[in-house]
Amino acid sequence: MTRQTFSRRGLLKTGAVGGAGLALPTIFTSQARAFTNAPTGSTVTLGFNVPLTGAYADEGADELRALELAVEHLNGGGDGGMLQTFSSQALDGTGILGKKVEYVTGDDQTKSDVARATAQSMIQKDGAVMITGGSSSGTAIAVQGLCQEAGVIFMAGLTHSNDTTGKDRKANGFRHFFNAYMSAQALAPVLQNLYGTDRRAYHLTADYTWGWTQEESIAAATEAMGWETTEKVRTPLGAGDFSSYIAPVLNSGADILVLNHYGGDMVNSLTQAVQFGLRDRQANGKDFQIVVPLYSELMARGAGQAIKGIPGSQNWDWKLEDAGTQAFVKSFGEKYGFPPSQAAHTCYVQTLLYADAVARAGDFNPCAVVEALEGYEFDGLGNGPTLYRADDHQCFKDVVVVKGAENPQDEFHLVEIVEVTPTEQVTYAADHPMFAGGALGECNPGA
């Protein structure tokens, strides 16, 4: 009979080695999952934070349709849509990295505080690894900040303020939609051709972040070509009746009215400006004109006949003739019975771009996704060759200049394309003064 004896030192050594051996696999595992909401099962969850109530509920509903279509295509359903035309072939219809894509939705009500709360719920409760959607710069900036803190990726929806990728830019946030500066750069030469260089412009501007940057951008671009800005008047968001603001335009000496309004404000201010006969009158010996820098098909529908001949700009239009646009319009149109809006398009594209970045990186880690998207050049998603610039996470691509159709054949043809402005014309330096004051910072993987 042998008798084993354990010394205290031997026991400690054995325990330490054994413990280290047992802990070794979990060290690797914990490193692999060192980011927020790392998908562990056979599925991955995306968060679609769109306005389902409030003033932009129609945009939100269209965004959600497109997002659901994107999920269907990513999971191999339908006709594949833009997956067929996307220059990257990393996506094969088997979800993202072999995980089936699932999604949760939230109603941001176009309110910044609500948008943050719904996004937070998606991240904390539902385990969303990416948030997208939205139809306002106010909500986009709020949710982008939250995603940066939480360590998830934010693929912005419809947000047009310079600040989203300017002073409020964040490393975890990316914007496909164009911005106010790009609108102004695309629109100014068209305005010069239409109305000449000797003009006096009166601005009515929605009094919040988007309106301010839109006014600053279009005023600078038109002043550079010789126009004079007579007045810049801020109007409260959702004013409804703009007659008190429109009436002073009559005797201001201006011959152009620039409406830096969007949504219901644009519908009402434009309709009322036309009712006040602005387009029927002459000022300074010229026909009085109205300009709406940011257009939307849904808004054009609201403005009805008032929109005829009014110039503006869009991020995208379903009537573009490239293969990507045609594939998306076919998928969306056959599923829902009408063409997609630009809000729908940008959300669909953002979802594909996120999935593609994960696939190319081979990792859901937000920092790997950021690395894959920064400086990424792609094509086939409806706007021609596009760059996701590393400096500010803003997409650079063609901009569509449009005007209200004079004789629309149906409710889907209220807007007609005037020209497609090439990327070079709307590109600006990363340190441009209108985008100054912010920094991307470091990507945050969270957890």
Place this chain on the structure above:
Amino acid sequence: MDAILIQILNGLDKGSAYALIALGLTLIFGTLGVVNFAHGALFMIGAFCAVTLQKILTISVTTIDPERTDFLGNPLKVQTPYVENWFGPEIGAAIVDWAVPLAIVLAIPVMVLVGFVMERGLIKHFYKRPHSDQILVTFGLAIVLQEIIKYFYGANPIPTPAPSAFRGSLDIGVWLGFDPFTIIYPYWRLVYFFFAGTIITGVFAFLQFTTFGMVVRAGMADRETVGLLGIDIDKRFTLMFGLAAAVAGLAGVMYTPILSPNYHMGMDFLVLSFVVVVVGGMGSLPGAVLAGFLLGILQSFASMNEVKSLLPGIDQIIIYLVAIVILLTRPRGLMGRRGVMED
């Protein structure tokens, strides 16, 4: 001078809408003692009566045009309104064109019915409850009504143009000796102003010169005594609720060419209309009308660039500032009666 005249004119149509809504609010408060926060929703439902009639009149028969294609490349489905098939293209198009004024005919019975159902089905159960309970329940009702409208009509504004005969604008400045295009005022806003004047006159005449109106006024002054005389005052007050709903609804119908209706428009007017009622004097019908026009005009003046440059943001708070000043100097409002909401 021209700028002042323009803002007075602008204030008149805005004031007309405030006055009409405030008139209905005061009628309900004066008769039933209910603070009805769903009154703005009635204005909104009236506006959607115009939208509904426009949709009904444009219900179309579909024909295929093989020569043209839709956005998917399929043969185009051409929609032709039935009214154009039945009455010919010109008359049919004219009927569709006049959808907003014609909607008055639809709105009157609809609004009286909505008012009746609202009063009998919900609000009467809260007559003896505190005003705070009435405010909560009617505010909740307003939210329910606007969500129902949004479910069926969407959230974006729906264009409801005035008849083409009223789409231009009148050069009032020329009449007054100014240069052409100095003072321009849209025809439809003039129509709205005169329409509001007619409705307000009609309501006052109804209350002043009919037996029904006399009983209602007596009931507003002393409900118990009128009841003791064997008059069923509750039934008359229910009818007054229907009348107030119809006034708000008609205000909404005729306002649609000025402001494309959306589901939230009632709420936008409600708060301001309550301020109008308080400034005019709780329960005072002339006070509501006077305050409606007064605050509408003051709000227009506050939007002038000259005023805003001196007092930035004044356009958004002027109504509340005036309300504070009036309530400090005349606690019962401009034409308020002693004893109303003072128990």
